[in-house]
Structure formats: C-alpha cells, structure tokens
Amino acid sequence: EQQQRIRNFCILAHVDHGKSTLADRLLQTTKAVREDVLARQAQFLDDMDLERERGITIKLRSARMNYTDPRTGEAFILNLIDTPGHVDFGYEVSRSLAAVEGALLVVDASQGIQAQTLANVDLALKNGLEIIPVLNKIDLPGAQPEKVLQQMVDVIGIDPTLAVFASAKQGVGIDEILNRIVDFVPPPGGAETAPLQALVFDSYYDVYRGVIALIRVVNGKVRKGDRIKMMSNNKEYVVDAVGLFTPAQVEISGALGTGEVGFLSANVKSVGDAAVGDTMTTVNNSASCALPGYRKNKPVVFASMFPCDSSGDGFANLQVALSKFTLSDSSLTFEPIFSSALGNGFRCGFNGLLHMDIVQERLDREFGMDVLLSAPNVVYRVRTRSGDEHMISNPSDIDPAGIAEIQEPMAKVDIIAPQAYQGALEDLVRNRRSTMIDLQFLDGNRIRMLYRMPLSEIISDFHSNVLARTKGYGSMDFCMDGYEASELVRVDIALQSSIIDGFAFIEHVDFAASRGRALAQRLKDIIPRHMFKVAIQAKIGAKVIASESIAPFRKDVTAKCYGGDITRKQKLLKKQAAGKKRMKLVGTVSLPQEAFRKIIASD
Numbered sequence: 001e002q003q004q005r006i007r008n009f010c011i012l013a014h015v016d017h018g019k020s021t022l023a024d025r026l027l028q029t030t031k032a033v034r035e036d037v038l039a040r041q042a043q044f045l046d047d048m049d050l051e052r053e054r055g056i057t058i059k060l061r062s063a064r065m066n067y068t069d070p071r072t073g074e075a076f077i078l079n080l081i082d083t084p085g086h087v088d089f090g091y092e093v094s095r096s097l098a099a100v101e102g103a104l105l106v107v108d109a110s111q112g113i114q115a116q117t118l119a120n121v122d123l124a125l126k127n128g129l130e131i132i133p134v135l136n137k138i139d140l141p142g143a144q145p146e147k148v149l150q151q152m153v154d155v156i157g158i159d160p161t162l163a164v165f166a167s168a169k170q171g172v173g174i175d176e177i178l179n180r181i182v183d184f185v186p187p188p189g190g191a192e193t194a195p196l197q198a199l200v201f202d203s204y205y206d207v208y209r210g211v212i213a214l215i216r217v218v219n220g221k222v223r224k225g226d227r228i229k230m231m232s233n234n235k236e237y238v239v240d241a242v243g244l245f246t247p248a249q250v251e252i253s254g255a256l257g258t259g260e261v262g263f264l265s266a267n268v269k270s271v272g273d274a275a276v277g278d279t280m281t282t283v284n285n286s287a288s289c290a291l292p293g294y295r296k297n298k299p300v301v302f303a304s305m306f307p308c309d310s311s312g313d314g315f316a317n318l319q320v321a322l323s324k325f326t327l328s329d330s331s332l333t334f335e336p337i338f339s340s341a342l343g344n345g346f347r348c349g350f351n352g353l354l355h356m357d358i359v360q361e362r363l364d365r366e367f368g369m370d371v372l373l374s375a376p377n378v379v380y381r382v383r384t385r386s387g388d389e390h391m392i393s394n395p396s397d398i399d400p401a402g403i404a405e406i407q408e409p410m411a412k413v414d415i416i417a418p419q420a421y422q423g424a425l426e427d428l429v430r431n432r433r434s435t436m437i438d439l440q441f442l443d444g445n446r447i448r449m450l451y452r453m454p455l456s457e458i459i460s461d462f463h464s465n466v467l468a469r470t471k472g473y474g475s476m477d478f479c480m481d482g483y484e485a486s487e488l489v490r491v492d493i494a495l496q497s498s499i500i501d502g503f504a505f506i507e508h509v510d511f512a513a514s515r516g517r518a519l520a521q522r523l524k525d526i527i528p529r530h531m532f533k534v535a536i537q538a539k540i541g542a543k544v545i546a547s548e549s550i551a552p553f554r555k556d557v558t559a560k561c562y563g564g565d566i567t568r569k570q571k572l573l574k575k576q577a578a579g580k581k582r583m584k585l586v587g588t589v590s591l592p593q594e595a596f597r598k599i600i601a602s603d
C-alpha cells in the first residue's frame, strides 16, 4: 500500500551546521533535481533573495523524492520539509514538525552541540519524532564525530546506534542517511476513509494563483474540485489545484492521499486565511475537530512605522503597501496611529527583531516604501488601580498615574559556549536582570548556562553580545516564559524640549537613569549637526535625568578648526546622503533611522 512507502521528515540543525548542503545532497542523490540546476542554484530550498543574503531559511519549503532502496529494490516516497532555522520563527518550526514523523538532527562534528541543537531536539521530542543524528563535516581536520556523538548521548539521551557520520559537502554517508530514513522513520498513520484533515504547515502568496497552502494530509484525501473549509474560521473554498513539490511545483490530477505532503490552491486571497497551523476539511463529510496546536499569530515585538515621505501621500501609500504586504505575510500586524512628533503612521507587530528588519527591507525593495521604525518594545501587561488588566504594546500609552502594576514578558535563555568565556558571559547577563536556572558542563571545555530574564533584555542586542563576548564560539536560544511584575518606569526622550514619543522606552527603575543617560549620549553622536543647536534630554516623568546638546554648524569658521570630529561627522553625513537616507524631520530636527535603533542597544 502506498501509505506504507511514504516517509515524511525534516532536517534540524544549528545555523551553518549544514542543513541546506545536506538537503541539496539528498535531492541530488535521489535525482529529484537535475545536477545542472543544482550547480546553478546551490541551496535549492532557500529560494527567497533575502534569505540567501542573510543565510537563513525563513520560509518552509518542501521536496518530494523518489527513492529506490538498493537493498530490496523497494520504492519509497521521501518528503523533506524544510524548517525555518531562526528563533523568530519558532511557531512555524513547530508546525512543520507536526507534519513529519522523523528528523535528521545535523550537528557539525567540529563544533558539537549548540543552543539551537538542544532547542530543536526539545521540539522534535515534543512532537514524538524519530531522531536520526547526523554528525556532519567529518572531512574537516578538527572533526571529532565520536566525541560529539558521546556528548549527544550524555546531554540529549540520543540513540547512538542510529547515528550516521557524514560529509554533506563531499557526499559521504548520504546513502546511509537515506537507508536510516527508510528503516527508522515510521510511515504516516491516518485513515484514507476518514473525513479530510489537512494540516497547513506553510502558506505563501503567489501573484498569479493567490495563496498556495503547503499541507500534510493527516486523514482522508483531497483533490481538485473539492469544497473545503478552514476550521479556524469556517471560510469555504473550491480547490482549484493540488500537487507536489518535486521540488518544483507540479500539479496532479488525482488526489493527495493520507500521509502525503503537497500544495493546494483554492482562490484564497490572503495568507491569513490559510494560516500556518490551521486544519482544512471538506464541507461535506467534515471532520469533527481540528488538528491540535493551532494558534493565532501573536506578535511579540512592536514598533511604530512612519513614511519618510511625510506628505499625505506617504501615509496613504504606506497603508496600501502594508495591506498588500500582509497578503503574503500574515504575521505582520498593523493599525494606524498618530504621533505628535512623527505624524501619521502605523503601530506594527512583529515576530521578533529579525522579522522587523526583514519587513523594513522588503517594504523598501518590493514596494519602494522608505519607512522609519521607532524603537521596538515588547508587550506589557498592566493592572490599573481599579483592578483591570490589559496589554500595552506602545510605551506612550502607559499612564503612570492610573497604574497599580506593570508586568513584563519573561524568557528562558539557553547559552552554550567554551568554558573560557564563562566569566565574560556572566558579566553580560548580570546587567540584564537575569537569574541563573542551571549551569552544566557539556564536556571537558564547554558549558551550558540557563537563565531566566525579561524578554526586553533579549530583544535588545543580547544575541550579538553573546557572539562578541565569546568571539563567535557561543550560541544561544530562548523561549517565552510567562509574565512577571516588575518595577518599571517609562523613560522619555525630548528634542528641543518636546518629547518624541517614538523614542520612549520602558525600563527597570534601577537601570532607567543610566540607560537614559547613555542613550542621550549616543543620540548626540548620531544626530547630524544642524544650523542651530540641538538639545537632547532624557526624562522620567517630569525629572530630567540627562541633558546633551549638539553644537550648530558655524559657517564663518573653516572646517579644519573642528578637528577630527567634524570630518567624521561629515563622512557620516555623506554616507547618509548616499542612497536611501531614512531620515525623518521631527519638528526642525532631522533624525536618522539609526537613532531609533540605538535605543535598544544597551552596551
């Protein structure tokens, strides 16, 4: 029976451990992709420009391979589902894991276990996946696959008998990996005769065909012409095509059967209506319940977005651009706001800082929208004196007078690094209001540090600091861990004595004054000189905690009298003049985008 010959799996790896290279190799070995195509387009599964530039996999893709087991001559269908590798996309990772029965856990044998390795294993175990460890890069002189495997046995409790030593780059161990998949990844369960339940594990927007949903058929089957509905909102559609990823999209005339992975299009207009995690069923003979785990997207980081073009057109154009944008990325949320300093804009919700950067870049590239983003912040829970609780995503909306308590989101952070950097890391987390949960020794020279700390401390430049303080040898991952009351205050920044709401941030009382001062100083360095003096203040309530000023240009004096400082600033000005400036006129002062970014950079 067909279903018994299907194997659905994914590849989990810490960034750069070789996921894409191994995927390419599997496609090549099973001849799913012609060699010349691969040679031209290495890393087949990451097909968005931005992704390749950033070296990360943002969108999940899938590939179907035909594999004839050389030992028995039996034919198998192997469906590889690609998973996004970054913490920003945690929910998407977990949905794609719900679509498979097994995982190749790729670990660089010269690097050993990293923070994402452990986070991935956690997810895989939660989803009940069979884990096949792949010790990759054994061609490297520094590779110690036996030692790393022992580490994985000790720390993760992995079954060492399933492990494969491999070099994705040189094609070593690939046949063994394919055989392990056939032997140890269970075929999909589910019943072909049951009502349709199809899990949407990804969806994307195609300009010609509307939304393409990537689905795993868990029960029943689905074909062109079927009337289906989404179980989260009961919206009905007629299926206009189903098909497979070979990995090119190929339409099929028959049904996608139980256990199969493929795509479906049905004239859905927005990816929000075929959301990741939702269940599709047929209108006639509906399934009685949705598959578990559907969660409405909840942004974790908010920032205000303003068009750099401050004419009325800028705002209207941005509104159109954002509406179009969310057809293809439903994890972005937006609603109009008015800022007295920055004008008309939108309050936007993002999955994380990386998502925020990507949105800003895509708006620029795909829509020609030059936008400025205010300082990002997390979502606070506020209890008023009258006992009501509500969530606040804009620091400017916090009214200190009526508030009994502010709670902030917490996170658990997992850091792995060589022991030599323990002191430097402890120093880093000490300034981040953290409490240690655990300290483990992984092997002779590496440690794992587990901390609990406010999410706001992580969305700042924490990750880059971990890398800097460990000279790139450290890695980290984090997950959300509830809300906690804390003594928080709002710090305001004023330019020429008027408060700029896009700069406001929430900070713990113990750190508010020092961070306010440090920010005022950084702004002094970043804001270009004007024809007049620019005054910068940091305030908590009515109290001024820092005061800086930027001297004006003086036309009657030659530039060299200013020494090195002015040339540096002129260079900066020139750089800002070139290309996209992302400057915003606030009152009479021009502010560069960078000024807003500096708010979250705390060291």
Ligand code: GDP
Pocket: 013, 014, 015, 016, 017, 018, 019, 020, 021, 022, 055, 136, 137, 138, 139, 140, 166, 167, 168, 169, 170
């Ligand atoms: P990903 O981030 O997990 O997708 O990792 P990539 O597949 O992009 O690989 C990261 C880097 O490691 C690339 O420069 C690859 O060429 C390299 N790489 C991947 N597999 C191997 C291997 O088996 N041996 C060696 N020496 N390098 C490898």
Ligand code: MG
Pocket: 019, 020, 021, 046, 055, 056, 057
């Ligand atoms: Mg990759």
